[in-house]
Amino acid sequence: MTGNQDQEQLVEQEVKKFQVVVDLYYKYRNSLGWGLMTVLTIGAESIFSNVVFKCPCNATWNTSYGMVFLLVPTLVLSILGFMMRGPNERLLDSCTKCCSSGFMDICLFCWSLTWTSLLWPLMWIAMALVEGTFTECASSGTVSTAESLCSKIFASSTKDYENCVNELPLVPCNKATVSEVQDLLKVLKAQSQVTGWILVLVIILIFLINAVVKYVCPTNTFKEEHFRYIYKQRENDIFQIQAIEHASKLAKENVQHFFNQQSENSSKMHLPNTEEWKTISSSQTSDKYYSPLHEYVEKHKNVSQTQS
Incomplete structure:
Protein backbone atom coordinates (compact mmCIF):
# COMPACT_ATOMS: atom_id res chain seq x y z
CA MET A 1 0.00 0.00 0.00
CA THR A 41 6.29 36.93 -40.80
CA ILE A 42 9.34 39.18 -40.68
CA GLY A 43 11.76 36.27 -41.03
CA ALA A 44 9.82 34.60 -43.83
CA GLU A 45 9.59 37.82 -45.85
CA SER A 46 13.34 38.37 -45.53
CA ILE A 47 14.12 34.79 -46.59
CA PHE A 48 11.68 34.89 -49.50
CA SER A 49 13.04 38.23 -50.75
CA ASN A 50 16.75 37.46 -50.49
CA VAL A 51 16.98 33.68 -50.94
CA VAL A 52 13.91 32.07 -52.53
CA PHE A 53 12.75 34.78 -54.93
CA LYS A 54 14.52 34.79 -58.30
CA CYS A 55 12.98 37.14 -60.84
CA PRO A 56 12.83 35.46 -64.29
CA CYS A 57 13.55 38.79 -66.02
CA ASN A 58 11.11 37.92 -68.76
CA ALA A 59 8.34 40.16 -70.06
CA THR A 60 5.89 37.24 -69.95
CA TRP A 61 6.59 36.04 -66.41
CA ASN A 62 7.82 39.02 -64.39
CA THR A 63 4.41 40.37 -63.38
CA SER A 64 2.76 37.05 -62.53
CA TYR A 65 5.88 35.75 -60.72
CA GLY A 66 6.24 38.87 -58.58
CA MET A 67 2.52 39.09 -57.73
CA VAL A 68 2.41 35.42 -56.68
CA PHE A 69 5.17 36.00 -54.13
CA LEU A 70 3.45 39.17 -52.93
CA LEU A 71 -0.17 37.97 -52.69
CA VAL A 72 -0.12 34.22 -51.98
CA PRO A 73 1.65 34.60 -48.59
CA THR A 74 -0.79 37.42 -47.85
CA LEU A 75 -3.72 35.05 -48.37
CA VAL A 76 -2.09 32.34 -46.23
CA LEU A 77 -1.43 34.80 -43.39
CA SER A 78 -5.03 36.05 -43.62
CA ILE A 79 -6.35 32.52 -43.15
CA LEU A 80 -3.97 31.90 -40.23
CA GLY A 81 -5.03 35.19 -38.67
CA PHE A 82 -8.71 34.26 -38.78
CA MET A 83 -7.99 30.78 -37.46
CA MET A 84 -5.98 32.07 -34.48
CA ARG A 85 -8.05 35.15 -33.69
CA GLY A 86 -11.54 33.66 -34.01
CA PRO A 87 -11.46 30.93 -31.35
CA ASN A 88 -9.46 33.02 -28.89
CA GLU A 89 -11.80 35.98 -28.81
CA ARG A 90 -14.96 34.09 -29.79
CA LEU A 91 -15.75 36.75 -32.37
CA LEU A 92 -16.82 34.35 -35.11
CA ASP A 93 -19.79 33.21 -33.02
CA SER A 94 -20.66 36.81 -32.27
CA CYS A 95 -20.54 37.84 -35.93
CA THR A 96 -22.86 34.96 -36.83
CA LYS A 97 -25.35 35.90 -34.11
CA CYS A 98 -25.13 39.60 -35.00
CA CYS A 99 -25.82 38.81 -38.66
CA SER A 100 -28.94 36.90 -37.71
CA SER A 101 -30.10 39.60 -35.29
CA GLY A 102 -29.25 42.55 -37.53
CA PHE A 103 -27.90 44.77 -34.75
CA MET A 104 -25.17 47.36 -35.20
CA ASP A 105 -22.85 45.26 -33.01
CA ILE A 106 -21.95 43.33 -36.14
CA CYS A 107 -19.84 46.31 -37.23
CA LEU A 108 -17.83 46.36 -34.02
CA PHE A 109 -17.28 42.61 -33.70
CA CYS A 110 -16.59 41.91 -37.35
CA TRP A 111 -14.34 44.97 -37.66
CA SER A 112 -12.31 43.78 -34.67
CA LEU A 113 -12.09 40.28 -36.13
CA THR A 114 -11.15 41.49 -39.62
CA TRP A 115 -8.62 44.14 -38.60
CA THR A 116 -6.68 42.00 -36.13
CA SER A 117 -6.70 39.05 -38.55
CA LEU A 118 -5.40 41.17 -41.44
CA LEU A 119 -2.56 42.67 -39.41
CA TRP A 120 0.02 40.05 -40.48
CA PRO A 121 -0.94 40.17 -44.18
CA LEU A 122 -0.68 43.96 -44.13
CA MET A 123 2.68 43.65 -42.38
CA TRP A 124 3.86 41.25 -45.09
CA ILE A 125 2.77 43.60 -47.90
CA ALA A 126 4.31 46.65 -46.20
CA MET A 127 7.65 44.90 -45.67
CA ALA A 128 7.63 43.53 -49.22
CA LEU A 129 6.98 47.00 -50.62
CA VAL A 130 9.74 48.57 -48.54
CA GLU A 131 12.13 45.77 -49.54
CA GLY A 132 11.05 46.25 -53.17
CA THR A 133 12.24 42.91 -54.54
CA PHE A 134 8.81 41.52 -55.49
CA THR A 135 7.38 44.78 -56.82
CA GLU A 136 10.47 45.63 -58.88
CA CYS A 137 10.08 42.36 -60.74
CA ALA A 138 6.30 42.66 -61.08
CA SER A 139 6.34 46.30 -62.22
CA SER A 140 9.09 45.80 -64.79
CA GLY A 141 6.91 43.30 -66.63
CA THR A 142 3.83 45.50 -67.04
CA VAL A 143 3.34 47.32 -70.32
CA SER A 144 1.87 50.45 -68.71
CA THR A 145 4.88 50.86 -66.39
CA ALA A 146 7.31 50.36 -69.26
CA GLU A 147 5.56 52.93 -71.45
CA SER A 148 5.33 55.44 -68.61
CA LEU A 149 8.97 55.21 -67.53
CA CYS A 150 10.49 54.93 -71.00
CA SER A 151 8.51 57.89 -72.36
CA LYS A 152 10.11 60.12 -69.70
CA ILE A 153 13.67 59.54 -70.98
CA PHE A 154 13.12 58.72 -74.64
CA ALA A 155 10.79 59.99 -77.32
CA SER A 156 8.07 57.44 -78.07
CA SER A 157 8.90 57.35 -81.79
CA THR A 158 12.61 56.57 -81.43
CA LYS A 159 14.50 53.29 -81.50
CA ASP A 160 15.82 53.93 -78.00
CA TYR A 161 12.23 53.96 -76.72
CA GLU A 162 11.58 50.53 -78.24
CA ASN A 163 14.81 49.20 -76.72
CA CYS A 164 13.81 50.64 -73.36
CA VAL A 165 10.43 48.88 -73.44
CA ASN A 166 12.07 45.59 -74.43
CA GLU A 167 14.91 45.80 -71.91
CA LEU A 168 12.94 46.99 -68.86
CA PRO A 169 12.06 43.39 -67.82
CA LEU A 170 15.84 42.73 -67.64
CA VAL A 171 16.40 45.54 -65.13
CA PRO A 172 15.81 43.47 -61.91
CA CYS A 173 18.64 41.13 -63.01
CA ASN A 174 20.98 44.02 -63.95
CA LYS A 175 21.10 42.76 -67.54
CA ALA A 176 19.91 45.89 -69.35
CA THR A 177 22.47 46.99 -71.95
CA VAL A 178 21.40 50.66 -71.91
CA SER A 179 22.59 52.45 -68.75
CA GLU A 180 19.64 54.83 -68.73
CA VAL A 181 17.27 51.84 -68.71
CA GLN A 182 19.19 50.11 -65.93
CA ASP A 183 18.94 53.28 -63.84
CA LEU A 184 15.14 52.90 -63.93
CA LEU A 185 15.59 50.18 -61.27
CA LYS A 186 16.08 53.01 -58.76
CA VAL A 187 12.76 54.52 -59.84
CA LEU A 188 10.95 51.19 -59.43
CA LYS A 189 12.45 50.71 -55.96
CA ALA A 190 11.59 54.28 -54.94
CA GLN A 191 7.96 53.85 -56.04
CA SER A 192 7.71 50.60 -54.11
CA GLN A 193 9.28 52.00 -50.94
CA VAL A 194 7.11 55.12 -50.93
CA THR A 195 3.99 52.95 -51.27
CA GLY A 196 5.24 50.70 -48.47
CA TRP A 197 5.85 53.56 -46.04
CA ILE A 198 2.42 55.00 -46.84
CA LEU A 199 0.92 51.62 -45.97
CA VAL A 200 2.90 51.56 -42.70
CA LEU A 201 1.53 55.01 -41.87
CA VAL A 202 -2.02 53.85 -42.62
CA ILE A 203 -1.59 50.84 -40.30
CA ILE A 204 -0.34 53.09 -37.48
CA LEU A 205 -3.25 55.49 -37.98
CA ILE A 206 -5.75 52.63 -37.83
CA PHE A 207 -4.12 51.48 -34.58
CA LEU A 208 -4.53 54.97 -33.13
CA ILE A 209 -8.16 55.21 -34.27
CA ASN A 210 -8.89 51.80 -32.73
CA ALA A 211 -7.34 52.89 -29.45
CA VAL A 212 -9.33 56.15 -29.41
CA VAL A 213 -12.61 54.42 -30.25
CA LYS A 214 -11.94 51.74 -27.65
CA TYR A 215 -11.45 54.20 -24.78
CA VAL A 216 -13.81 56.99 -25.85
CA CYS A 217 -16.93 55.20 -27.11
CA PRO A 218 -17.76 52.96 -24.08
CA THR A 219 -20.51 54.38 -21.87
CA ASN A 220 -18.96 52.90 -18.72
CA THR A 221 -16.34 54.73 -16.70
CA PHE A 222 -12.67 53.86 -16.92
CA LYS A 223 -12.72 52.25 -13.47
CA GLU A 224 -15.67 50.03 -14.39
CA GLU A 225 -14.08 49.00 -17.68
CA HIS A 226 -10.89 48.16 -15.78
CA PHE A 227 -12.92 46.11 -13.29
CA ARG A 228 -14.64 44.25 -16.13
CA TYR A 229 -11.25 43.50 -17.68
CA ILE A 230 -9.89 42.11 -14.38
CA TYR A 231 -13.10 40.16 -13.79
CA LYS A 232 -12.92 38.45 -17.19
CA GLN A 233 -9.30 37.50 -16.60
CA ARG A 234 -10.05 35.99 -13.22
CA GLU A 235 -13.17 34.29 -14.56
CA ASN A 236 -11.11 32.62 -17.28
CA ASP A 237 -8.52 31.46 -14.73
CA ILE A 238 -11.11 30.04 -12.34
CA PHE A 239 -13.09 28.51 -15.21
CA GLN A 240 -9.95 26.72 -16.37
CA ILE A 241 -9.37 25.25 -12.90
CA GLN A 242 -13.00 24.23 -12.41
CA ALA A 243 -13.19 22.80 -15.93
CA ILE A 244 -10.15 20.60 -15.26
CA GLU A 245 -11.62 19.38 -11.98
CA HIS A 246 -15.05 18.74 -13.50
CA ALA A 247 -13.57 16.97 -16.54
CA SER A 248 -11.33 14.87 -14.27
CA LYS A 249 -14.28 13.76 -12.14
CA LEU A 250 -16.37 12.96 -15.20
CA ALA A 251 -13.50 11.06 -16.83
CA LYS A 252 -12.89 9.11 -13.62
CA GLU A 253 -16.59 8.24 -13.41
CA ASN A 254 -16.67 7.03 -17.01
CA VAL A 255 -13.47 4.99 -16.63
CA GLN A 256 -14.76 3.38 -13.42
CA HIS A 257 -18.03 2.55 -15.14
CA PHE A 258 -16.14 1.11 -18.12
CA PHE A 259 -13.98 -1.19 -15.99
CA ASN A 260 -16.69 -1.99 -13.43
CA GLN A 261 -20.08 -1.48 -15.07
CA GLN A 262 -21.95 -3.25 -12.26
CA SER A 263 -20.90 -0.55 -9.75
CA GLU A 264 -23.43 2.26 -9.34
CA ASN A 265 -21.73 4.13 -6.49
CA SER A 266 -20.72 7.17 -8.53
CA SER A 267 -23.16 10.05 -8.53
CA LYS A 268 -24.65 11.47 -11.72
CA MET A 269 -22.83 14.58 -12.98
CA HIS A 270 -24.30 17.36 -15.05
CA LEU A 271 -22.75 17.88 -18.49
CA PRO A 272 -23.72 21.11 -20.31
CA ASN A 273 -25.58 20.62 -23.56
CA THR A 274 -24.71 22.23 -26.88
CA GLU A 275 -26.95 25.27 -26.37
CA GLU A 276 -25.42 25.97 -22.97
CA TRP A 277 -21.91 25.83 -24.42
CA LYS A 278 -22.96 28.23 -27.20
CA THR A 279 -24.51 30.59 -24.65
CA ILE A 280 -21.33 31.01 -22.61
CA SER A 281 -19.15 31.12 -25.77
CA SER A 282 -20.75 34.30 -27.09
CA SER A 283 -18.94 37.64 -26.92
CA GLN A 284 -22.21 39.53 -26.49
CA THR A 285 -23.63 40.28 -23.07
CA SER A 286 -25.85 42.87 -21.42
CA ASP A 287 -24.31 45.86 -19.69
CA LYS A 288 -25.38 44.70 -16.24
CA TYR A 289 -23.44 41.43 -16.60
CA TYR A 290 -19.69 41.09 -16.71
CA SER A 291 -19.50 38.15 -19.12
CA PRO A 292 -21.71 35.62 -20.96
CA LEU A 293 -21.01 33.07 -18.23
CA HIS A 294 -22.04 35.57 -15.55
CA GLU A 295 -25.26 36.30 -17.45
CA TYR A 296 -26.03 32.60 -17.91
CA VAL A 297 -25.54 31.81 -14.23
CA GLU A 298 -27.69 34.72 -13.04
CA LYS A 299 -30.53 33.91 -15.43
CA HIS A 300 -30.35 30.24 -14.53
CA LYS A 301 -30.61 31.15 -10.85
CA ASN A 302 -33.66 33.30 -11.54
CA VAL A 303 -35.37 30.52 -13.46
CA SER A 304 -34.66 28.05 -10.65
CA GLN A 305 -36.06 30.42 -8.04
CA THR A 306 -39.20 31.03 -10.13
CA GLN A 307 -39.83 27.30 -10.56
CA SER A 308 -39.37 26.66 -6.82
Whole structure:
Protein backbone atom coordinates (compact mmCIF):
# COMPACT_ATOMS: atom_id res chain seq x y z
CA MET A 1 0.00 0.00 0.00
CA THR A 2 2.82 2.38 0.86
CA GLY A 3 4.42 1.84 -2.55
CA ASN A 4 1.14 2.59 -4.34
CA GLN A 5 0.61 5.73 -2.27
CA ASP A 6 4.12 6.96 -3.04
CA GLN A 7 3.55 6.29 -6.72
CA GLU A 8 0.25 8.17 -6.65
CA GLN A 9 1.92 11.10 -4.89
CA LEU A 10 4.67 11.19 -7.53
CA VAL A 11 2.08 11.13 -10.31
CA GLU A 12 0.12 13.89 -8.59
CA GLN A 13 3.26 16.03 -8.28
CA GLU A 14 4.09 15.56 -11.96
CA VAL A 15 0.50 16.47 -12.89
CA LYS A 16 0.75 19.64 -10.81
CA LYS A 17 4.01 20.61 -12.52
CA PHE A 18 2.45 20.02 -15.89
CA GLN A 19 -0.62 22.01 -14.82
CA VAL A 20 1.62 25.00 -14.02
CA VAL A 21 2.96 24.89 -17.58
CA VAL A 22 -0.56 24.59 -18.98
CA ASP A 23 -1.75 27.53 -16.86
CA LEU A 24 1.14 29.69 -18.08
CA TYR A 25 0.34 28.75 -21.67
CA TYR A 26 -3.33 29.67 -21.33
CA LYS A 27 -2.42 32.89 -19.57
CA TYR A 28 0.07 34.12 -22.17
CA ARG A 29 -0.98 32.18 -25.28
CA ASN A 30 -2.32 35.26 -27.08
CA SER A 31 0.90 37.23 -26.57
CA LEU A 32 3.06 34.22 -27.42
CA GLY A 33 1.05 33.43 -30.52
CA TRP A 34 1.04 36.97 -31.86
CA GLY A 35 4.71 37.50 -31.05
CA LEU A 36 5.70 34.24 -32.72
CA MET A 37 3.66 34.97 -35.83
CA THR A 38 5.14 38.48 -36.07
CA VAL A 39 8.70 37.12 -35.90
CA LEU A 40 7.85 34.38 -38.43
CA THR A 41 6.29 36.93 -40.80
CA ILE A 42 9.34 39.18 -40.68
CA GLY A 43 11.76 36.27 -41.03
CA ALA A 44 9.82 34.60 -43.83
CA GLU A 45 9.59 37.82 -45.85
CA SER A 46 13.34 38.37 -45.53
CA ILE A 47 14.12 34.79 -46.59
CA PHE A 48 11.68 34.89 -49.50
CA SER A 49 13.04 38.23 -50.75
CA ASN A 50 16.75 37.46 -50.49
CA VAL A 51 16.98 33.68 -50.94
CA VAL A 52 13.91 32.07 -52.53
CA PHE A 53 12.75 34.78 -54.93
CA LYS A 54 14.52 34.79 -58.30
CA CYS A 55 12.98 37.14 -60.84
CA PRO A 56 12.83 35.46 -64.29
CA CYS A 57 13.55 38.79 -66.02
CA ASN A 58 11.11 37.92 -68.76
CA ALA A 59 8.34 40.16 -70.06
CA THR A 60 5.89 37.24 -69.95
CA TRP A 61 6.59 36.04 -66.41
CA ASN A 62 7.82 39.02 -64.39
CA THR A 63 4.41 40.37 -63.38
CA SER A 64 2.76 37.05 -62.53
CA TYR A 65 5.88 35.75 -60.72
CA GLY A 66 6.24 38.87 -58.58
CA MET A 67 2.52 39.09 -57.73
CA VAL A 68 2.41 35.42 -56.68
CA PHE A 69 5.17 36.00 -54.13
CA LEU A 70 3.45 39.17 -52.93
CA LEU A 71 -0.17 37.97 -52.69
CA VAL A 72 -0.12 34.22 -51.98
CA PRO A 73 1.65 34.60 -48.59
CA THR A 74 -0.79 37.42 -47.85
CA LEU A 75 -3.72 35.05 -48.37
CA VAL A 76 -2.09 32.34 -46.23
CA LEU A 77 -1.43 34.80 -43.39
CA SER A 78 -5.03 36.05 -43.62
CA ILE A 79 -6.35 32.52 -43.15
CA LEU A 80 -3.97 31.90 -40.23
CA GLY A 81 -5.03 35.19 -38.67
CA PHE A 82 -8.71 34.26 -38.78
CA MET A 83 -7.99 30.78 -37.46
CA MET A 84 -5.98 32.07 -34.48
CA ARG A 85 -8.05 35.15 -33.69
CA GLY A 86 -11.54 33.66 -34.01
CA PRO A 87 -11.46 30.93 -31.35
CA ASN A 88 -9.46 33.02 -28.89
CA GLU A 89 -11.80 35.98 -28.81
CA ARG A 90 -14.96 34.09 -29.79
CA LEU A 91 -15.75 36.75 -32.37
CA LEU A 92 -16.82 34.35 -35.11
CA ASP A 93 -19.79 33.21 -33.02
CA SER A 94 -20.66 36.81 -32.27
CA CYS A 95 -20.54 37.84 -35.93
CA THR A 96 -22.86 34.96 -36.83
CA LYS A 97 -25.35 35.90 -34.11
CA CYS A 98 -25.13 39.60 -35.00
CA CYS A 99 -25.82 38.81 -38.66
CA SER A 100 -28.94 36.90 -37.71
CA SER A 101 -30.10 39.60 -35.29
CA GLY A 102 -29.25 42.55 -37.53
CA PHE A 103 -27.90 44.77 -34.75
CA MET A 104 -25.17 47.36 -35.20
CA ASP A 105 -22.85 45.26 -33.01
CA ILE A 106 -21.95 43.33 -36.14
CA CYS A 107 -19.84 46.31 -37.23
CA LEU A 108 -17.83 46.36 -34.02
CA PHE A 109 -17.28 42.61 -33.70
CA CYS A 110 -16.59 41.91 -37.35
CA TRP A 111 -14.34 44.97 -37.66
CA SER A 112 -12.31 43.78 -34.67
CA LEU A 113 -12.09 40.28 -36.13
CA THR A 114 -11.15 41.49 -39.62
CA TRP A 115 -8.62 44.14 -38.60
CA THR A 116 -6.68 42.00 -36.13
CA SER A 117 -6.70 39.05 -38.55
CA LEU A 118 -5.40 41.17 -41.44
CA LEU A 119 -2.56 42.67 -39.41
CA TRP A 120 0.02 40.05 -40.48
CA PRO A 121 -0.94 40.17 -44.18
CA LEU A 122 -0.68 43.96 -44.13
CA MET A 123 2.68 43.65 -42.38
CA TRP A 124 3.86 41.25 -45.09
CA ILE A 125 2.77 43.60 -47.90
CA ALA A 126 4.31 46.65 -46.20
CA MET A 127 7.65 44.90 -45.67
CA ALA A 128 7.63 43.53 -49.22
CA LEU A 129 6.98 47.00 -50.62
CA VAL A 130 9.74 48.57 -48.54
CA GLU A 131 12.13 45.77 -49.54
CA GLY A 132 11.05 46.25 -53.17
CA THR A 133 12.24 42.91 -54.54
CA PHE A 134 8.81 41.52 -55.49
CA THR A 135 7.38 44.78 -56.82
CA GLU A 136 10.47 45.63 -58.88
CA CYS A 137 10.08 42.36 -60.74
CA ALA A 138 6.30 42.66 -61.08
CA SER A 139 6.34 46.30 -62.22
CA SER A 140 9.09 45.80 -64.79
CA GLY A 141 6.91 43.30 -66.63
CA THR A 142 3.83 45.50 -67.04
CA VAL A 143 3.34 47.32 -70.32
CA SER A 144 1.87 50.45 -68.71
CA THR A 145 4.88 50.86 -66.39
CA ALA A 146 7.31 50.36 -69.26
CA GLU A 147 5.56 52.93 -71.45
CA SER A 148 5.33 55.44 -68.61
CA LEU A 149 8.97 55.21 -67.53
CA CYS A 150 10.49 54.93 -71.00
CA SER A 151 8.51 57.89 -72.36
CA LYS A 152 10.11 60.12 -69.70
CA ILE A 153 13.67 59.54 -70.98
CA PHE A 154 13.12 58.72 -74.64
CA ALA A 155 10.79 59.99 -77.32
CA SER A 156 8.07 57.44 -78.07
CA SER A 157 8.90 57.35 -81.79
CA THR A 158 12.61 56.57 -81.43
CA LYS A 159 14.50 53.29 -81.50
CA ASP A 160 15.82 53.93 -78.00
CA TYR A 161 12.23 53.96 -76.72
CA GLU A 162 11.58 50.53 -78.24
CA ASN A 163 14.81 49.20 -76.72
CA CYS A 164 13.81 50.64 -73.36
CA VAL A 165 10.43 48.88 -73.44
CA ASN A 166 12.07 45.59 -74.43
CA GLU A 167 14.91 45.80 -71.91
CA LEU A 168 12.94 46.99 -68.86
CA PRO A 169 12.06 43.39 -67.82
CA LEU A 170 15.84 42.73 -67.64
CA VAL A 171 16.40 45.54 -65.13
CA PRO A 172 15.81 43.47 -61.91
CA CYS A 173 18.64 41.13 -63.01
CA ASN A 174 20.98 44.02 -63.95
CA LYS A 175 21.10 42.76 -67.54
CA ALA A 176 19.91 45.89 -69.35
CA THR A 177 22.47 46.99 -71.95
CA VAL A 178 21.40 50.66 -71.91
CA SER A 179 22.59 52.45 -68.75
CA GLU A 180 19.64 54.83 -68.73
CA VAL A 181 17.27 51.84 -68.71
CA GLN A 182 19.19 50.11 -65.93
CA ASP A 183 18.94 53.28 -63.84
CA LEU A 184 15.14 52.90 -63.93
CA LEU A 185 15.59 50.18 -61.27
CA LYS A 186 16.08 53.01 -58.76
CA VAL A 187 12.76 54.52 -59.84
CA LEU A 188 10.95 51.19 -59.43
CA LYS A 189 12.45 50.71 -55.96
CA ALA A 190 11.59 54.28 -54.94
CA GLN A 191 7.96 53.85 -56.04
CA SER A 192 7.71 50.60 -54.11
CA GLN A 193 9.28 52.00 -50.94
CA VAL A 194 7.11 55.12 -50.93
CA THR A 195 3.99 52.95 -51.27
CA GLY A 196 5.24 50.70 -48.47
CA TRP A 197 5.85 53.56 -46.04
CA ILE A 198 2.42 55.00 -46.84
CA LEU A 199 0.92 51.62 -45.97
CA VAL A 200 2.90 51.56 -42.70
CA LEU A 201 1.53 55.01 -41.87
CA VAL A 202 -2.02 53.85 -42.62
CA ILE A 203 -1.59 50.84 -40.30
CA ILE A 204 -0.34 53.09 -37.48
CA LEU A 205 -3.25 55.49 -37.98
CA ILE A 206 -5.75 52.63 -37.83
CA PHE A 207 -4.12 51.48 -34.58
CA LEU A 208 -4.53 54.97 -33.13
CA ILE A 209 -8.16 55.21 -34.27
CA ASN A 210 -8.89 51.80 -32.73
CA ALA A 211 -7.34 52.89 -29.45
CA VAL A 212 -9.33 56.15 -29.41
CA VAL A 213 -12.61 54.42 -30.25
CA LYS A 214 -11.94 51.74 -27.65
CA TYR A 215 -11.45 54.20 -24.78
CA VAL A 216 -13.81 56.99 -25.85
CA CYS A 217 -16.93 55.20 -27.11
CA PRO A 218 -17.76 52.96 -24.08
CA THR A 219 -20.51 54.38 -21.87
CA ASN A 220 -18.96 52.90 -18.72
CA THR A 221 -16.34 54.73 -16.70
CA PHE A 222 -12.67 53.86 -16.92
CA LYS A 223 -12.72 52.25 -13.47
CA GLU A 224 -15.67 50.03 -14.39
CA GLU A 225 -14.08 49.00 -17.68
CA HIS A 226 -10.89 48.16 -15.78
CA PHE A 227 -12.92 46.11 -13.29
CA ARG A 228 -14.64 44.25 -16.13
CA TYR A 229 -11.25 43.50 -17.68
CA ILE A 230 -9.89 42.11 -14.38
CA TYR A 231 -13.10 40.16 -13.79
CA LYS A 232 -12.92 38.45 -17.19
CA GLN A 233 -9.30 37.50 -16.60
CA ARG A 234 -10.05 35.99 -13.22
CA GLU A 235 -13.17 34.29 -14.56
CA ASN A 236 -11.11 32.62 -17.28
CA ASP A 237 -8.52 31.46 -14.73
CA ILE A 238 -11.11 30.04 -12.34
CA PHE A 239 -13.09 28.51 -15.21
CA GLN A 240 -9.95 26.72 -16.37
CA ILE A 241 -9.37 25.25 -12.90
CA GLN A 242 -13.00 24.23 -12.41
CA ALA A 243 -13.19 22.80 -15.93
CA ILE A 244 -10.15 20.60 -15.26
CA GLU A 245 -11.62 19.38 -11.98
CA HIS A 246 -15.05 18.74 -13.50
CA ALA A 247 -13.57 16.97 -16.54
CA SER A 248 -11.33 14.87 -14.27
CA LYS A 249 -14.28 13.76 -12.14
CA LEU A 250 -16.37 12.96 -15.20
CA ALA A 251 -13.50 11.06 -16.83
CA LYS A 252 -12.89 9.11 -13.62
CA GLU A 253 -16.59 8.24 -13.41
CA ASN A 254 -16.67 7.03 -17.01
CA VAL A 255 -13.47 4.99 -16.63
CA GLN A 256 -14.76 3.38 -13.42
CA HIS A 257 -18.03 2.55 -15.14
CA PHE A 258 -16.14 1.11 -18.12
CA PHE A 259 -13.98 -1.19 -15.99
CA ASN A 260 -16.69 -1.99 -13.43
CA GLN A 261 -20.08 -1.48 -15.07
CA GLN A 262 -21.95 -3.25 -12.26
CA SER A 263 -20.90 -0.55 -9.75
CA GLU A 264 -23.43 2.26 -9.34
CA ASN A 265 -21.73 4.13 -6.49
CA SER A 266 -20.72 7.17 -8.53
CA SER A 267 -23.16 10.05 -8.53
CA LYS A 268 -24.65 11.47 -11.72
CA MET A 269 -22.83 14.58 -12.98
CA HIS A 270 -24.30 17.36 -15.05
CA LEU A 271 -22.75 17.88 -18.49
CA PRO A 272 -23.72 21.11 -20.31
CA ASN A 273 -25.58 20.62 -23.56
CA THR A 274 -24.71 22.23 -26.88
CA GLU A 275 -26.95 25.27 -26.37
CA GLU A 276 -25.42 25.97 -22.97
CA TRP A 277 -21.91 25.83 -24.42
CA LYS A 278 -22.96 28.23 -27.20
CA THR A 279 -24.51 30.59 -24.65
CA ILE A 280 -21.33 31.01 -22.61
CA SER A 281 -19.15 31.12 -25.77
CA SER A 282 -20.75 34.30 -27.09
CA SER A 283 -18.94 37.64 -26.92
CA GLN A 284 -22.21 39.53 -26.49
CA THR A 285 -23.63 40.28 -23.07
CA SER A 286 -25.85 42.87 -21.42
CA ASP A 287 -24.31 45.86 -19.69
CA LYS A 288 -25.38 44.70 -16.24
CA TYR A 289 -23.44 41.43 -16.60
CA TYR A 290 -19.69 41.09 -16.71
CA SER A 291 -19.50 38.15 -19.12
CA PRO A 292 -21.71 35.62 -20.96
CA LEU A 293 -21.01 33.07 -18.23
CA HIS A 294 -22.04 35.57 -15.55
CA GLU A 295 -25.26 36.30 -17.45
CA TYR A 296 -26.03 32.60 -17.91
CA VAL A 297 -25.54 31.81 -14.23
CA GLU A 298 -27.69 34.72 -13.04
CA LYS A 299 -30.53 33.91 -15.43
CA HIS A 300 -30.35 30.24 -14.53
CA LYS A 301 -30.61 31.15 -10.85
CA ASN A 302 -33.66 33.30 -11.54
CA VAL A 303 -35.37 30.52 -13.46
CA SER A 304 -34.66 28.05 -10.65
CA GLN A 305 -36.06 30.42 -8.04
CA THR A 306 -39.20 31.03 -10.13
CA GLN A 307 -39.83 27.30 -10.56
CA SER A 308 -39.37 26.66 -6.82
